[in-house]
Amino acid sequence: MSNKTFGPFELQKAYNNEPVPADFVERRRISAAMQTLAERLIRAEGDIDTLSGWADQLEALVATVGEPDRRDTRAANRKLFTGSATAEDIFHMMDYDPVGGPSNPIAPQVEWLQEDQNGIEGALRLGLQYQGPPGRVHGGVIAWLLDAALSRALHAAFRLGVTGTLNIRYLAATPIEDTIHCRARITGQEGRKIFVEGGIWHGDTQTVSAEGIWLTPKSLG
């Protein structure tokens, strides 16, 4: 791991270009296995002995893991703003993102196809564990995804902010178990208020539209 340090506007570049730390290789493996398990086990058919056997094995793993100490990333966040965050700090901030974070077992995995000042685009496929109505993605999961996608458009344009308002219009069914795309871009700014819009597409069909206002914190605005 190098001694290089990074500030807020180098975050994404450092995350994309620095080598993945050895522990994160393993954290990503754990997360990928948990995601696969969640997808395979939901609604899985099985006789009582099979289900009981799986439950025993998983409970044994939970007992083995125990309650490990956890890293508090607030200090790393402060380091980022003073330009002194290390690559390791950055992986600790980014790899657990609840949308797309490869070390977060509940995060839908996203392939980011575009991330620049003009906007972002991601491709993903949501499994049965994200289903609402049969065959369709749950509306709350869509809101979760779009909050992250619209936030990412902000970060890709080197702006900082928290979600103030997010309006979502569900236009058509968003299918599970098929590739969908999320897109977002900044449309304007008034002082600390940043206006962002985006949506979800299945092929050429837009299934969801979203628009919202992000607020740059007073301390940074």
Ligand SMILES: CCCCCCCCCCCCCC(=O)SCCNC(=O)CCNC(=O)[C@H](O)C(C)(C)COP(=O)(O)OP(=O)(O)OC[C@H]1O[C@@H](n2cnc3c(N)ncnc32)[C@H](O)[C@@H]1OP(=O)(O)O
């Ligand atoms: C680079 C770093 C990266 C870090 C690692 C990556 C992490 C990734 C993280 C991913 C994160 C994913 C994203 C997440 O999950 S972010 C988490 C979810 N969001 C929150 O928790 C936000 C909670 N709310 C607040 O903190 C405050 O209410 C905020 C900060 C929003 C406003 O409180 P503040 O005291 O600042 O506001 P003000 O009273 O001075 O008003 C100022 C102006 O704003 C207008 N206004 C006010 N409220 C709202 C509103 N809700 N919508 C629209 N407009 C609003 C207001 O009318 C006024 O306008 P005007 O009258 O001047 O025209």
